[in-house]
Amino acid sequence: MADGARYSRALILGASVVSIAAMTTESSLAQTASPQAENASSERPKQARRKQAKPMAAQQATPEVMNARAQAGGVAPVQTLDAITVAATKIEERAIDSLAPVSTVTLDKIQGLQPNRLSDIFYAVPGVSFQERGDDPATVINIRGLQEFGRVAVVVDGARQNYQRTGHNASGSFFLDPELIGGVDVVRGPTANIYGSGAIGGLVSFRTKDIEDVLRPGERWGVDLSGSYGSNSNRGLGSVFGGVRATPDVDIFGGAVYRTQGNYKDGNGTEIGNTGNQVESGLMKLTVRPALGHEVKFGAIFQDYQYDIGQFNRGPVATAAQRALYQGSSVYASDAKNYTGTITWNYSLPSDNLFDWHMSVYGNRVDNDQTKTYHYSTSGAALCGTGNFGNNISGCVGDKRGYVLNTYGIDANNTTRFNVGDWRNALTVGFDAFQDDVITTDSRGNSNITTPSGIRTVSGGFLQLKQNYSTWFEAVSAIRYDRYDLESGKTNGSGDRFSPKITLGVTPVAGFQPYVSYAEGYRAPSITETVISGAHATGGGPAFFPCPDGTVGLFCFLPNPNLRPEVGKNKEVGINLKYDNIFSANDSFRGKINLFRNDVSDYIDLVASTPVPTGFGSFSQFYQYQNIAQARIQGFEAETMYDAGDWFIGVAGHYIQGKNAVTNVGLATITPRKVVTTGGVRLLDRTLILSAQWASYGANNDVPAGYLPATGYELVNLYMTYNATKDIVFSASIDNLLNQYYRPYAIPGTSTDGTTQNDVLWSSPGPGRVYKAGMKIHFGGA
Numbered sequence: 001m002a003d004g005a006r007y008s009r010a011l012i013l014g015a016s017v018v019s020i021a022a023m024t025t026e027s028s029l030a031q032t033a034s035p036q037a038e039n040a041s042s043e044r045p046k047q048a049r050r051k052q053a054k055p056m057a058a059q060q061a062t063p064e065v066m067n068a069r070a071q072a073g074g075v076a077p078v079q080t081l082d083a084i085t086v087a088a089t090k091i092e093e094r095a096i097d098s099l100a101p102v103s104t105v106t107l108d109k110i111q112g113l114q115p116n117r118l119s120d121i122f123y124a125v126p127g128v129s130f131q132e133r134g135d136d137p138a139t140v141i142n143i144r145g146l147q148e149f150g151r152v153a154v155v156v157d158g159a160r161q162n163y164q165r166t167g168h169n170a171s172g173s174f175f176l177d178p179e180l181i182g183g184v185d186v187v188r189g190p191t192a193n194i195y196g197s198g199a200i201g202g203l204v205s206f207r208t209k210d211i212e213d214v215l216r217p218g219e220r221w222g223v224d225l226s227g228s229y230g231s232n233s234n235r236g237l238g239s240v241f242g243g244v245r246a247t248p249d250v251d252i253f254g255g256a257v258y259r260t261q262g263n264y265k266d267g268n269g270t271e272i273g274n275t276g277n278q279v280e281s282g283l284m285k286l287t288v289r290p291a292l293g294h295e296v297k298f299g300a301i302f303q304d305y306q307y308d309i310g311q312f313n314r315g316p317v318a319t320a321a322q323r324a325l326y327q328g329s330s331v332y333a334s335d336a337k338n339y340t341g342t343i344t345w346n347y348s349l350p351s352d353n354l355f356d357w358h359m360s361v362y363g364n365r366v367d368n369d370q371t372k373t374y375h376y377s378t379s380g381a382a383l384c385g386t387g388n389f390g391n392n393i394s395g396c397v398g399d400k401r402g403y404v405l406n407t408y409g410i411d412a413n414n415t416t417r418f419n420v421g422d423w424r425n426a427l428t429v430g431f432d433a434f435q436d437d438v439i440t441t442d443s444r445g446n447s448n449i450t451t452p453s454g455i456r457t458v459s460g461g462f463l464q465l466k467q468n469y470s471t472w473f474e475a476v477s478a479i480r481y482d483r484y485d486l487e488s489g490k491t492n493g494s495g496d497r498f499s500p501k502i503t504l505g506v507t508p509v510a511g512f513q514p515y516v517s518y519a520e521g522y523r524a525p526s527i528t529e530t531v532i533s534g535a536h537a538t539g540g541g542p543a544f545f546p547c548p549d550g551t552v553g554l555f556c557f558l559p560n561p562n563l564r565p566e567v568g569k570n571k572e573v574g575i576n577l578k579y580d581n582i583f584s585a586n587d588s589f590r591g592k593i594n595l596f597r598n599d600v601s602d603y604i605d606l607v608a609s610t611p612v613p614t615g616f617g618s619f620s621q622f623y624q625y626q627n628i629a630q631a632r633i634q635g636f637e638a639e640t641m642y643d644a645g646d647w648f649i650g651v652a653g654h655y656i657q658g659k660n661a662v663t664n665v666g667l668a669t670i671t672p673r674k675v676v677t678t679g680g681v682r683l684l685d686r687t688l689i690l691s692a693q694w695a696s697y698g699a700n701n702d703v704p705a706g707y708l709p710a711t712g713y714e715l716v717n718l719y720m721t722y723n724a725t726k727d728i729v730f731s732a733s734i735d736n737l738l739n740q741y742y743r744p745y746a747i748p749g750t751s752t753d754g755t756t757q758n759d760v761l762w763s764s765p766g767p768g769r770v771y772k773a774g775m776k777i778h779f780g781g782a
Contacts, residue, residue, distance in 0.1 A: 079643060080106055081590040087185035087205050089466060089476060090194060090358075090413050090428050096578050099476060099505040099515040100191045101127070101594050103639055105184040107213055112689070112721050114228055114733050114772045115178040116235060116261070123695050123717075124678055126637040126654040127188040127202070129671040131170045131745045133763040134264065135274040135309045138163075138173035138336070143188050144598065145633050145658040145670040146201030148172040149526040151566075153199035156206045157299055157342050159362035160196070160434050163405045166450040166528055168329070168757040175303055175338045175366065177281045179226075179239050179257040182209040188637065189570045189598060190521025191501070194462045196411070196432050197482045200521035200568030200600060208283055208301060211243035211253040219780040220245045228731070228774025232767055233262035233276070237774070249289040256282035266765040267741030274331065275763070277307035293349040301340040309334050311759040313376055329759035330394040331374035332401075339365045359412040368403040372396065372445075379540055383444065392537040395445035402441045403451060409434030426466040433459035438527050446537040449557065454488025454527040464501075474515075476503040484524035484565070488531035491559045497522045497567070505576075513576040521568040529604055529625040533559040536623075544614050545621045555608075558624040563604065566627075570598040577640075587644040597634035599661070602627040629662035633670070641678075646686070649679040659702070666702030668746040671710070673698030680719075687723040692716065703746045708761070713742035727778040735770040742766050 081096040081104065088100040095102045103125045115121045118139045119130040131140040131147060143152050148171045154161040161174035187195070187203040195203050215222040223242035229235065241255035259279040265271050281303040288296045308331055315326030340362070347357040375389035375397055383392060390396030413430030435457045440448045464478035483496035499522050505515030535543075535553025547556035574594035582589060605628050608620035634657055641650030653675035658667035673696070680691025699712035716737040722730045743764050748757055 078106075079588055079590045079641060080104055080109060081592065081639070081641065083183070085185045087187045087195065087203055088191060089464065090430065091415060091426055091466060095185075096576055096590050096592065097513075099474060099503045099513075099517065099574070099576075101188040101572065101574060101592065101596070101637060103128075103186045103188075103592075105186075107182050107209070110178065110181055110183075111776070112691075112719055112731065114230075114719075114731055114774055116230065116259075116770075116772075118176060118178050120735075121178060121181070121184065122186075123693060123715075124639070124650070124652045124676045125186055126639050126652050126674065127635075127656070128186060128204075129674070129744065131669070133169050133309070133760065134272045134765070134767075135307065135311065135759075135763045136169065136173075137277050137279065137305050137307055138175055140170040140173045141204055142669055142671070143186075143202035143204070144596070144635065145656060145667050146568075146598075146600070147669055149523070149529060149604075150198035151201040151523055153196050153203045154206075155196075155203070156301070156340060156364075157208055157362075158205075158344060158360040158411055159340050159342055159364045160407055160409055161364065162407050162434075162436050163366040163368075163403075164438075164451070164526065164528060165368070165403045165447075166532075168760045171526075171528065175305055175336060176206060177257055177259060177279055177303060179237065179259065180208045180255070180281060180283060180301065180303075181206055182213045183207045189519065189572065189596060190499075190568045191503075191517060191519045191570065191572070194428075194430065194464055194478055194480055194501070196434075197458045197460050197484070198521075198523045200523050200566055200598070208299070209241055209253075209255060210285060211245070211251045211287070214241050214243050214253070214778075214780075215245070216778075216780060218782055220782050222778065222780030224776060224778050226774065226776040228772055230261075230770050230772035232264045232770045235259075235261040235770070235772065251285075251287040253285040253287070254283065256280075264767040264770075267736065267739045267768040268765075269768070270765075272763060272765065272767075273311050273328075274308040275767075277305060279306075280304045293347050293352070295346045297342075297344045297346075299340075299342040299344075301338070303336075303338040305334070305336040305338075307334050307336075308332065308373070309370075310374065311762045312374060314762070317377065327758060328376050328762070329757075330372055330376065330390075332370040333373050334368060334370045336366065336368040339363075339367075353417040356415040356417070357412075358414075359410070361410045362408070364405075364407045366403070366405045370401050370403075372399050372401075383540070390444070391539040392444060393446045393539045395442065399442075399444050401443070401445055401447050402439075403447070404439040406437040406439075407434055422469055424468045428464040428466070429462070430464075431459075431461040433457070436527065449534045449536065450532065451528060452488055452531050452533065454486060454531050456484065456486035456524070456527050458482070458484045458524050472507045474503075474505045474507075477501065480522075482522045482524070486525070486527055486530055488527060489533075491531040491533065491561050493525060493530045493561045493563060495524065495565050497565065499567075511577060511579045513578075515572075515574050515576070517570075517572040517574070519570050519572075521570070523566040523568075525563045525565060525604060525625070530561065530563050531559050532557045532625065542616065544616065544619055555620055556622050558622050560624050560626060563625060564602045564627050566600055566602050566604055568598050568600045570596060572596045584644065587642070589640070589642045591638070591640040593636075593638045593640075595634075595636055597632065600631040600633070603629070603631045603660075629660055631658065631667060632661045633658040633667070645682070647679075647681045648691075650677070652676050652678075653696075665704050666700070668700070668703045668707050670700050670702075671697065671744070672700050672702075673712075689719075689721040691719045693719070697742070697744065700746055706748060708747045710746050711741070711743045713740050713744075714738065715740060715742070729776045730773075731775070732773045733771075735772070736766070736768055739769040741768070 083104040129142045185205040221244040226239045228237045239257040243253035262276040283301045286298045310331035311328035313328045317323045317327045342362040344360040380390040384390045384396035411432040415428045460482040462480040467475045478501040480499045485494045499520040501519040503517040507513045535547045535551040543552035577591035579589045607626045609622040611618040637654040639652040658670040676695045695715040718734045720732045
């Protein structure tokens with residue numbers, strides 16, 4: 001923990017140096033970059049147009065950045081769905097024009113929400129839900145009922161986030177502080193298969209803050225200082241981001257964040273143990289434009305999360321009935337460090353139709369060191385020594401365990417544009433690859449069995465042809481090839497596949513664009529799913545079964561080198577709606593509506609063998625990840641917003657069903673209904689924004705036997721943003737105004753039969769009512 005604090009303080013110092021350098025270079029540098037204004041049209045032509053080349057001098061702020069500052073004047077706000085994205089096709093296009101279920105979350109939206117966790121910024125995004133523990137700051141994203149083991153591809157500045165630890169929660173998570181984020185693109189379903197292997201559920205692409213998010217048009221240096229405080233309980237945040245355009249061709253940018261909170265209370269007033277944490281994070285970026293049209297960016301992100309995971313006993317645990325109700329789990333003091341490094345090279349010129357080049361190489365390391373600080377019983381002296389407690393599953397108090405994942409990757413693609421008669425064509429060719437190296441250590445516990453070490457290499461390439469005819473027809477066709485190889489000890493696995501995609505869209509009248517799409521996605525098995533092997537420790541009790549490797553335990557994990565990859569086959573029908581100047585000048589309506597059905601074949605799940613009698617009852621001897629019957633997930637999604645300038649209102653949400661297609665039993669990971677209504681007004685010449693958000697969630701009662709269903713709930717949030725001056729912004733919010741108790745996902749077992757994972761049950765409720773207030777101050781100059 002001391003090392004993490006030192007690294008974070010170093011980043012804070014570095015950000016301060018950047019800020020000071022920005023101020024001092026104002027007078028020391030003779031050459032000043034002149035801002036180049038870009039006249040962005042309100043209508044993007046329906047063709048694969050060349051994106052604007054990055055200027056050699058200082059650049060104009062992007063539309064989403066301008067939106068954060070436009071409230072102080074009479075400029076019409078920018079619709080979120082008008083934000084530029086490359087997530088669906090690798091080609092720049094507005095989200096509203098994309099023939100895919102794409103959503104964006106812009107920086108101004110994030111800042112208005114004052115998020116404490118990543119899930120806070122996705123309220124209004126259809127098809128997206130989360131499985132989070134209050135005592136674990138890591139995030140698990142669920143898209144259309146699919147999560148874990150890379151079913152949702154998560155990238156931060158292009159770097160894959162593949163961290164996975166098997167335990168009492170979803171097997172697959174990542175760390176990212178929301179204060180670092182500059183924008184998010186979400187693609188639902190395997191429509192984004194060209195973005196990389198595995199994304200049968202979808203893609204979430206995060207962009208961290210950069211110099212354009214701080215510097216305003218005409219500025220050569222700038223600094224943003226932000227701070228906020230929240231109740232329930234003592235939520236504090238401080239951040240600084242600053243940058244300078246050292247020359248017309250060199251940008252330097254940095255930032256640091258400190259966040260802390262105590263244990264919060266849920267809507268019933270129950271304090272949730274170990275939900276306090278401390279987060280220190282920072283980033284640095286150097287951007288160089290060495291030649292006309294070329295841009296090279298070096299980026300580094302560091303995050304340090306210090307927290308305690310696990311739940312203390314809530315009452316006496318002398319009897320089996322008491323243990324079922326009150327017994328918690330082991331508690332671990334955790335220090336998770338996340339290091340991300342990226343180098344990206346972009347080349348683009350409007351006059352060059354042959355090359356529109358992007359390449360990035362990256363490394364991402366998650367190093368989670370944990371020390372056991374509490375055991376839920378007073379047993380274990382035989383294993384741990386006199387006066388100490390523990391067992392051979394979780395180790396002894398004072399024992400250390402560690403989870404390390406090193407991911408290295410490359411992503412490269414080029415788009416060539418050409419015309420054939422009246423057809424405008426954009427041919428994109430790409431290649432990507434990454435390698436995961438998992439290293440698990442556990443001196444006396446079972447973690448090296450449940451999260452085995454190993455190496456997995458995944459690679460692929462794709463061809464995509466985007467075609468536009470006149471202003472009314474668009475077609476996107478693609479083929480992707482994927483291959484994977486993994487090894488751990490004596491177990492190996494490999495496989496490959498071609499996955500097609502075809503999308504057709506028409507615009508019979510301006511503003512109305514229906515489309516149909518078919519896309520396949522391919523997810524390679526993870527290291528854990530393929531090579532997990534050995535006995536599950538007994539926890540101090542008797543061993544029920546011998547295992548093939550000579551060990552004994554409660555049951556045996558079996559590897560499965562013949563595990564087949566999952567394949568998602570998604571059918572989609574959608575409509576894009578885009579209208580301006582409907583009832584008055586400068587008003588606008590945007591909407592994306594779609595129906596989908598995703599059939600996932602060879603779905604991978606942990607399967608138990610038929611129970612056999614033992615001296616203690618009938619139990620399964622073997623557990624193995626196997627390809628089970630097909631899963632079918634289908635539903636309806638919508639995202640709409642009407643903005644009249646002085647007021648706005650929108651509705652977004654989904655209705656989703658997900659079942660095992662053979663047993664007709666529902667999937668536990670489905671959030672069946674989500675309807676979010678957002679409305680607000682802009683007052684005082686649009687310097688004051690007041691808004692409210694009502695999110696209604698339906699309970700998932702169609703779950704496998706042995707699961708405790710998620711609750712249905714209503715969340716009402718209030719937000720205020722006030723631009724006191726052009727440089728000072730005040731914000732305030734009330735989250736969960738009605739102080740609702742809610743538990744957003746299903747949990748294995750019940751609280752009456754002794755099988756519940758009580759640590760998950762107790763840590764899964766979200767916080768009750770939270771009051772927050774904050775301020776941002778901007779400094780800058782030419």
